[in-house]
Amino acid sequence: MAIQRVGVVGFGQMGSGIAQVCAQAGFDTLVREVDQSLVDKGFQRVDGSLARLVKSARVTEEDAKAARSRLRGTTSLAEFKDRDLVIEAIVEEIGPKKKLFAELDTVCPPATIFCSNTSSLTIVEMAAATRRPDRFAGMHFFNPPVIMKLVEIVKAITTSDETIATLREFVGKIGKTGVVCKDTTGFIVNRLMVPYLLGAIRMLELGVATKEDIDNAVKLGLGYPMGPFELIDYTGVDINYHVAGVFFDEFKEAYMAPPPLLRRMFLAGRLGTKTGKGFYEYDEQGKRKS
Numbered sequence: 001m002a003i004q005r006v007g008v009v010g011f012g013q014m015g016s017g018i019a020q021v022c023a024q025a026g027f028d029t030l031v032r033e034v035d036q037s038l039v040d041k042g043f044q045r046v047d048g049s050l051a052r053l054v055k056s057a058r059v060t061e062e063d064a065k066a067a068r069s070r071l072r073g074t075t076s077l078a079e080f081k082d083r084d085l086v087i088e089a090i091v092e093e094i095g096p097k098k099k100l101f102a103e104l105d106t107v108c109p110p111a112t113i114f115c116s117n118t119s120s121l122t123i124v125e126m127a128a129a130t131r132r133p134d135r136f137a138g139m140h141f142f143n144p145p146v147i148m149k150l151v152e153i154v155k156a157i158t159t160s161d162e163t164i165a166t167l168r169e170f171v172g173k174i175g176k177t178g179v180v181c182k183d184t185t186g187f188i189v190n191r192l193m194v195p196y197l198l199g200a201i202r203m204l205e206l207g208v209a210t211k212e213d214i215d216n217a218v219k220l221g222l223g224y225p226m227g228p229f230e231l232i233d234y235t236g237v238d239i240n241y242h243v244a245g246v247f248f249d250e251f252k253e254a255y256m257a258p259p260p261l262l263r264r265m266f267l268a269g270r271l272g273t274k275t276g277k278g279f280y281e282y283d284e285q286g287k288r289k290s
Helices: 013-024 036-055 061-069 077-082 094-107 123-127 161-173 189-205 211-222 228-235 237-251 260-268
Strands: 005-009 028-032 071-074 085-088 113-116 136-141 150-155 177-182
Touching: 005 013, 005 077, 013 028, 013 036, 013 061, 013 071, 013 136, 028 036, 028 077, 036 061, 036 071, 061 071, 077 094, 085 094, 094 113, 094 123, 113 123, 113 161, 123 136, 136 161, 150 161, 161 177, 189 211, 189 228, 189 237, 189 260, 211 228, 228 237, 237 260
Parallel strands: 005 028, 005 085, 028 071, 085 113, 113 136, 150 177
Antiparallel strands: 136 150
């Protein structure tokens, strides 16, 4: 199956990046949000991102305009009836995702492939809400999708080899490197990263070192571009809290449980750059205050 028309459900930080990547690669791309104001905000993100790429000479102004022309928004799932591939990028909760895919299943033709951009949830549970479990897989992009080159292609026990082959080809066409993994919580990257991030929080709780020194040690000693607390703030304290809960529910290992400090920060609304305060404080542009 050759993918020509792509649909992206969810036009937030991840969805807008995924949609932009698809449009830049030449695909007719349709994005959906629940109301027009969120559609408009998504296009503001895309327009800003394309402008930065032009300014840095990574793309030409003509290519940016062409990509933008291939991207359109809607508030209606009914318009997804002609899509060859639909990528979901909504809230990281299993209930809303299952509800969405059940509705899409009544709209899209049987040949349409469904993918979830989930970073931790079980793919087969979402696939079971549809009548196409063989054409259902995970397609996990990394933040920001426009920059990050990796995509995890997640094969559930119901996913056909043909679907995986089609997704491998598609991921290559959008300029990314695809790695295939089984449908296990956290897949590859987060299975390694989440325990590391939770371990850093526990070190802080125990008073082993300050958050600044832990971040600097990781950046200068391990060569990581961001320290663990910088990364948690960037990706969202709420996201990390929910993902840790999913990990603990799956594996029942104490080191995967959300640390008390993470839970309290979530309850306090200190969610990171998105709220201006997490482990660090940020200005209105999301830049860390000294």
